Every structure is written in C-alpha cells, then in structure tokens.
Amino acid sequence: VSAPEHAWPVHFAVERGKCRELADVLRAPDGPYREGRRLTAVPTFPVVSNHWGFSGADVLRDLGCDMKRVLHGGEEYEYPNGPLLEGQEVRGEQRLLSRESRTGGDGTPLAVLVLETVLTDAVTGDIAVRIRRTLIERGAPA
Amino acid sequence: MNTKVSSPDVGRSFSLRTAPVELEDIVRYAGAAGDFNPMHFDHDLAVAAGFPDNFAQGMLTAGLVGVLVGSEFGPERVRGLGIRFKAPVWVGDAPTVAGEVVSIEDDLARIELTVAVEEREVAQGWMTIDTSDEEEDE
Numbered sequence: 001v002s003a004p005e006h007a008w009p010v011h012f013a014v015e016r017g018k019c020r021e022l023a024d025v026l027r028a029p030d031g032p033y034r035e036g037r038r039l040t041a042v043p044t045f046p047v048v049s050n051h052w053g054f055s056g057a058d059v060l061r062d063l064g065c066d067m068k069r070v071l072h073g074g075e076e077y078e079y080p081n082g083p084l085l086e087g088q089e090v091r092g093e094q095r096l097l098s099r100e101s102r103t104g105g106d107g108t109p110l111a112v113l114v115l116e117t118v119l120t121d122a123v124t125g126d127i128a129v130r131i132r133r134t135l136i137e138r139g140a141p142a
Numbered sequence: 143m144n145t146k147v148s149s150p151d152v153g154r155s156f157s158l159r160t161a162p163v164e165l166e167d168i169v170r171y172a173g174a175a176g177d178f179n180p181m182h183f184d185h186d187l188a189v190a191a192g193f194p195d196n197f198a199q200g201m202l203t204a205g206l207v208g209v210l211v212g213s214e215f216g217p218e219r220v221r222g223l224g225i226r227f228k229a230p231v232w233v234g235d236a237p238t239v240a241g242e243v244v245s246i247e248d249d250l251a252r253i254e255l256t257v258a259v260e261e262r263e264v265a266q267g268w269m270t271i272d273t274s275d276e277e278e279d280e
Contacts (some may be wrong), residue, residue, distance in 0.1 A: 025170045026209040032217040042216040043208035050176030072200040076224035082222050
C-alpha cells in the first residue's frame with residue numbers, strides 16, 4: 001500500500017525551562033539534564049513539538065485515524081551529532097513513510113503507520129535528530 | 143561538572159528501577175509534552191474504554207528509560223534511543239530497566255533494554271552511547 005503524500009512542518013527551540021520541566025517529571029538526577037550553564041535535553045525532548053505547531057493529535061486527524069483506536073507502537077531517536085542542547089533551534093518536517101495493512105494475532109485488521117521526522121540545526125544546517133514513530137490503528141485496514 | 147558515569151563495556155549488564163508512576167506524574171507529563179489524551183488521566187473514561195485503570199503515556203515510559211540509562215552512561219554521550227511498547231504501565235507501577243551492552247562499533251556502544259514491571263514485560267528498546275572519549279585500549 002503506497003503512502004499518501006503528507007508532510008507537517010516541525011520547529012522548536014530547546015528552552016531552559018522546558019529542559020528543567022522534563023528533567024523534573026522524568027526524575028533526572030543532578031547532572032547535565034538539570035544543572036550547568038547549558039543544559040542537555042533529555043533524549044525524548046522533541047515531544048515538545050506538540051507545543052509549537054502540529055500536535056500528534058492534529059497529525060492523526062489529518063491522516064483520518066480514529067484517535068481512540070490508535071496505539072503508540074514505538075519511537076526511535078537518532079542524534080548523529082550528540083544530544084540537543086539548551087539554546088539550540090531545530091526545524092524540519094514530519095512525513096508519513098508508510099501505511100500498511102496487517103492482521104493482529106486475534107484476527108483484528110490493523111493499519112501500521114510509520115512517521116519520520118528529520119530536524120536540522122537552524123544555525124549550522126546539520127542533522128540534529130531523526131525520529132521514527134510507529135502507530136497502530138486497530139480495526140482499520142490501511 | 144563531575145557526573146559519575148559508567149563505562150559501556152561489552153557484556154556489562156545492569157538493572158535500574160524507577161519510582162512508581164503516579165497519576166500526578168502522568169498529568170505533569172501531559173502538560174510538559176503537550177499531549178493531553180484523557181485516557182491517561184480520566185479514570186472514568188479509561189474504565190469505559192475497557193481498561194482497569196489509567197496508564198502512563200508511552201512517551202513518559204520512554205522518557206523515564208532515556209533519562210535513567212542516559213544518566214548512568216553520561217547524558218552528553220547519548221546518540222540514540224529506540225523503544226517498542228508491549229503493554230501498559232499502570233498507575234502505581236514501578237518499571238525496572240534491564241540492559242546489556244551488546245556491541246561497540248565505530249565508537250558507538252549499543253545497549254539492548256528490557257523494561258518490565260515485576261515479571262510483566264512492558265517495553266523493549268535500545269540506546270546508543272558515544273565511546274570516542276573512552277581510553278584507547280590499543
């Protein structure tokens with residue numbers, strides 16, 4: 001099943017307050033996630049893009065998915081140049097990579113969607129992070 | 143800053159435990175991440191949908207794992223994190239993260255992870271750690 005063309009712009013800044021907020025709720029010990037002149041962002045920091053434009057819920061709506069039937073299958077982050085750091089600004093877009101029909105163990109039809117986001121540093125243009133998100137919609141053929 | 147970190151030697155295994163995930167953590171995470179699916183904090187809604195209780199956002203679990211393992215090996219050295227969700231983390235659960243360093247290639251250590259609540263596996267994952275600042279052993 002070919003993937004329809006979808007792309008959502010993503011842009012966010014790595015703000016000190018947000019670094020600390022995530023470090024608090026994720027119980028980071030003392031160290032680079034919460035101390036120092038330039039904080040290290042937690043590995044899952046790009047979730048904050050929900051606050052900056054398209055949220056995950058918006059993307060599901062655009063894809064015609066029923067949010068109540070969607071499970072989050074998994075998530076991958078690759079930081080080829082190291083973790084995001086306070087003060088960095090990144091931009092790019094999220095795209096639908098694939099949308100495939102599967103059958104669950106109990107015979108339920110499933111649609112498996114893979115979304116990829118590539119974000120580059122707004123100053124250097126280097127790749128900052130590649131993200132792959134897998135979503136599973138139960139009861140929905142792709 | 144002198145953060146005490148471990149060295150990702152091949153074969154090294156470890157087990158790290160989080161504190162229990164409470165409803166307050168789920169609500170605070172919803173606010174921090176901007177992800178307000180009420181299934182995670184509205185008890186009546188979760189029960190009406192057939193769940194016994196509220197459960198943590200997958201990304202809350204992923205975030206806890208990332209910070210726990212990242213802090214163990216050095217936050218600045220993290221180069222990747224992947225996680226596949228297998229089962230819900232219910233309110234009150236305290237996941238344990240078991241990991242093993244399985245390889246080092248091109249200055250990148252790969253750690254395989256299993257996240258479980260007692261005997262119940264809730265996620266599998268991996269992290270990669272930059273080893274280029276480790277002492278040369280040639």
